[in-house]
Amino acid sequence: MNATHHHSGKHPAPKLSPNQSKILGCLREAGEPMSAYAILDHVRNDGIAHPPTVYRALNDLMKKGMVHRLESRSAFIACGDGACDGRFAFAICRACDKVVEIHLSKGDQTRLLGLAPAEIVPEQVTLEITGLCEACAPVQAAPV
Amino acid sequence: MNATHHHSGKHPAPKLSPNQSKILGCLREAGEPMSAYAILDHVRNDGIAHPPTVYRALNDLMKKGMVHRLESRSAFIACGDGACDGRFAFAICRACDKVVEIHLSKGDQTRLLGLAPAEIVPEQVTLEITGLCEACAPVQAAPV
DNA sequence: CATAAGCGTGATATAACATAACAGCCTCGG
DNA sequence: CCGAGGCTGTTATGTTATATCACGCTTATG
Structure with missing residues (x-):
């Protein structure tokens, strides 16, 4: 290895x-x-x-x-890719902890950084989306 | 009331x-x-x-x-609003820890949730944007 | 009243996560 | 030889979070 x-x-x-x-x-x-x-x-x-x-x-x-x-x-x-440039996000299943790395397109990155207010110049984004994966959906109730 | x-x-x-x-x-x-x-x-x-x-x-x-x-x-x-529905984001100054709450529009929310892969049904979004605020920008060098 | 259920709380203990600070051993260049 | 710098080992401690049990109060019931 x-x-x-x-x-x-x-x-x-x-x-x-x-x-x-x-x-x-x-x-x-x-x-x-x-x-x-x-x-x-x-x-x-x-x-x-x-x-x-x-x-x-x-x-x-x-x-x-x-x-x-x-x-x-x-x-x-x-990193699922070997290495990446720091612009990424994750989707996480709250039931089984499965994680899927989301690769953000240039446009996605721009839109995300654009959400920052004028008073703060954005440098880094942390985006984590929690949900339920296909396998866990049938056996779990929504908590939110 | x-x-x-x-x-x-x-x-x-x-x-x-x-x-x-x-x-x-x-x-x-x-x-x-x-x-x-x-x-x-x-x-x-x-x-x-x-x-x-x-x-x-x-x-x-x-x-x-x-x-x-x-x-x-x-x-x-x-919460800057008294209370909110769980769809929000933050911009944070890495130098002075100032935090600005970002209110996501319906469209922003939809786009964010849309980033989730097909195999995970999104429920909740955590979005935190780190950067440098106006006050701190002059005296700090970029680390990334 | 007695009693039990439910809730918010108080308190002890410990688990889980993270870093400061210092010491040893290399290798490299003078 | 000697010092600088990189990587690792080690001790100790700091920080964040939760499990668990106990106490007192209010309310519903007989």
């Missing part, structure tokens, strides 16, 4: 440290959001033993656009 | 418990986001002494639409 030379193309060169690779590998294997401490539990085998080590790697991976944080759940997930 | 009939007009009847009133008052006085523990510090005078008391009131107030949670900061803020 060494992602050190992935395919070249859209994405900037990764250049990951050993710890970053381990943690990214863990998140990619899971394919779903994990809390920092859940990650820690899964990489103890790999010699990572303390929270700061995990958070350091996660923060570095987020700067590279390879991991995103789901604010509404305090959880982290690998 | 006590229209306790149905929820006529924009705002449903408040009917707050004493603790809810104290905590909403605290947030309204502040006019800015506060962490649950910052709120706790400010209402100790009023006889509230433990975290669960604060969280209980905050959760009730959020259900009523009178308080919102800023996911990206783990903070709470009084």
